[in-house]
Amino acid sequence: xxxxxxxxxxxxxxxxxxxxxxxxxxxxxxxxxxxxxxxxxxxxxxxxxxxxxxxxxxxxxxxxxxxxxxxxxxxxxxxxxxxxxxxxxxxxxxxxxxxxxxxxxxxxxxxxxxxxxxxxxxxxxxxxxxxxxxxxxxxxxxxxxxxxxxxxxxxxxxxxxxxxxxxxxxxxxxxxx
Amino acid sequence: xxxxxxxxxxxxxxxxxxxxxxxxxxxxxxxxxxxxxxxxxxxxxxxxxxxxxxxxxxxxxxxxxxxxxxxxxxxxxxxxxxxxxxxxxxxxxxxxxxxxxxxxxxxxxxxxxxxxxxxxxxxxxxxxxxxxxxxxxxxxxxxxxxxxxxxxxxxxxxxxxxxxxxxxxxxxxxxxxxxxxxxxxxxxxxxxxxxxxxxxxxxxxxxxxxxxxxxxxxxxxxxxxxxxxxxxxxxxxxxxxxxxxxxxxxxxxxxxxxxxxxxxxxxxxxxxxxxxxxxxxxxxxxxxxxxxxxxxxxxxxxxxxxxxxxxxxxxxxxxxxxxxxxxxxxxxxxxxxxxxxxxxxxxxxxxxxxxxxxxxxxxxxxxxxxx
Numbered sequence: 015x016x017x018x019x020x021x022x023x024x025x026x027x028x029x030x031x032x033x034x035x036x037x038x039x040x041x042x043x044x045x046x047x048x049x050x051x052x053x054x055x056x057x058x059x060x061x062x063x064x065x066x067x068x069x070x071x072x073x074x075x076x077x078x079x080x081x082x083x084x085x086x087x088x089x090x091x092x093x094x095x096x097x098x099x100x101x102x103x104x105x106x107x108x109x110x111x112x113x114x115x116x117x118x119x120x121x122x123x124x125x126x127x128x129x130x131x132x133x134x135x136x137x138x139x140x141x142x143x144x145x146x147x148x149x150x151x152x153x154x155x156x157x158x159x160x161x162x163x164x165x166x167x168x169x170x171x172x173x174x175x176x177x178x179x180x181x182x183x184x185x186x187x188x189x190x191x
Numbered sequence: 192x193x194x195x196x197x198x199x200x201x202x203x204x205x206x207x208x209x210x211x212x213x214x215x216x217x218x219x220x221x222x223x224x225x226x227x228x229x230x231x232x233x234x235x236x237x238x239x240x241x242x243x244x245x246x247x248x249x250x251x252x253x254x255x256x257x258x259x260x261x262x263x264x265x266x267x268x269x270x271x272x273x274x275x276x277x278x279x280x281x282x283x284x285x286x287x288x289x290x291x292x293x294x295x296x297x298x299x300x301x302x303x304x305x306x307x308x309x310x311x312x313x314x315x316x317x318x319x320x321x322x323x324x325x326x327x328x329x330x331x332x333x334x335x336x337x338x339x340x341x342x343x344x345x346x347x348x349x350x351x352x353x354x355x356x357x358x359x360x361x362x363x364x365x366x367x368x369x370x371x372x373x374x375x376x377x378x379x380x381x382x383x384x385x386x387x388x389x390x391x392x393x394x395x396x397x398x399x400x401x402x403x404x405x406x407x408x409x410x411x412x413x414x415x416x417x418x419x420x421x422x423x424x425x426x427x428x429x430x431x432x433x434x435x436x437x438x439x440x441x442x443x444x445x446x447x448x449x450x451x452x453x454x455x456x457x458x459x460x461x462x463x464x465x466x467x468x469x470x471x472x473x474x475x476x477x478x479x480x481x482x483x484x485x486x487x488x489x490x491x492x493x494x495x496x497x498x499x500x501x502x503x504x505x506x507x508x509x510x511x512x513x514x515x516x517x518x519x520x521x522x523x524x525x526x527x528x529x530x531x532x533x534x535x536x537x538x539x540x541x542x543x544x545x546x547x548x549x550x551x552x553x554x555x556x557x558x559x560x561x562x
Contacts, residue, residue, distance in 0.1 A: 041495070069404070070403055076522075077522075108403060135404045135405045147240070162562075173241055
């Protein structure tokens with residue numbers, strides 16, 4: 015069983031600059047931030063290293079940080095420009111019984127994160143959900159389609175973004191609210 | 192001339208009695224054998240997570256009921272634990288005991304449906320009726336306590352919506368002593384029934400390492416022989432005070448990790464839940480169940496991930512607070528959502544009729560899959 019500080023040290027020694035920061039001022043769980051396009055390499059190491067053995071991905075959540083500028087677009091609708099979208103990974107080792115939280119942040123306009131689907135199979139649907147709800151693109155994901163919204167939903171409309179507006183019509187049907 | 196062979200696509204659902212809700216399965220079949228299964232979800236999608244962002248923390252509780260509507264107590268439990276952890280609230284002993292008893296009663300009620308429908312899908316209708324009759328007893332205990340049969344809004348942040356009814360202890364004891372006979376009856380009627388065993392043993396075998404990699408939890412994981420239960424392994428509330436075992440699949444009728452093992456783990460789990468209730472029911476201390484409820488809920492900035500052992504597996508809540516009265520983000524890791532992902536893997540090479548037996552043994556609730 016390893017503490018979050020020790021896991022951070024191991025990762026820092028192994029990967030150096032890819033590991034961005036260690037946030038331990040949170041009330042419940044420390045978070046390690048990682049470069050979004052290198053997350054699959056770090057994940058593979060976390061799973062296969064004998065001292066860490068993170069064999070289970072508990073949860074993968076996409077988050078709209080809403081830390082950009084609030085501006086009005088051409089039609090006078092409030093949108094958020096700039097800032098980041100994040101993905102949180104909650105890992106657990108069923109063998110060594112320790113946990114860690116990883117976080118990657120990608121720019122909102124071009125949110126691209128490497129997929130960890132081939133490391134933990136359960137990331138497949140979680141990543142599809144994060145794409146469906148927030149528009150985060152997972153590179154090298156085998157089947158990145160919408161999962162909860164209809165397949166013919168508007169291409170650039172993502173419900174969990176903070177500046178999401180309910181469209182007035184969908185396929186010619188009026189949306190009541 | 193060689194005969195040209197092609198696979199065929201068969202649509203199962205969304206309106207199909209054995210999909211336990213509105214789930215569409217696209218089966219790719221070769222004759223009667225399954226080549227591939229592609230689940231299509233979202234027919235029950237209400238975007239709970241978006242609703243939660245517009246609610247105050249305490250207003251989210253009734254929404255959690257409506258995810259896994261067969262185990263609403265467990266859903267409440269996970270959510271309030273997450274917020275209490277973020278706020279740093281210690282709830283009174285009485286509340287802890289009542290919560291554990293409610294969660295375990297709910298586990299039995301939920302397993303009754305899981306086992307009953309699993310049997311009914313395969314053709315055993317009698318146990319289904321017996322189990323629904325006994326589940327009704329639990330639901331009437333809940334109704335007496337908080338006024339609702341299925342969607343309770345019972346556990347609040349820091350306490351409970353109502354104290355237990357004066358009849359509660361007596362009726363719960365009545366139930367625990369009575370329900371033991373039902374389990375014996377169930378074993379005789381269904382568990383070792385030749386037809387049921389033929390339909391489920393050696394069907395849909397899930398090896399332990401695949402189960403962990405796919406993130407399976409709950410009876411699906413334990414059916415594969417992995418002794419992992421959050422109540423023991425990542426204990427929460429007061430579960431460490433009770434003495435109970437974790438049943439795992441042993442392959443008694445076939446191979447470890449087959450549909451029968453998953454079914455059997457649920458039956459034995461009901462016995463363990465009875466044990467927990469029997470220990471807890473005599474120890475409920477006196478006290479006020481609403482004394483720790485905060486007047487204003489405004490957690491500090493930060494994130495929290497808590498998980499509880501729901502009847503279907505690990506229910507996780509990931510909550511981000513930005514210091515306001517509304518949650519900034521609520522993400523639910525629903526056990527059915529993750530467990531359903533394995534279906535394609537399990538069905539390969541089996542007959543079309545086995546899809547129903549396998550799906551029943553995974554035990555999904557679509558309200559939770561789609562949220």
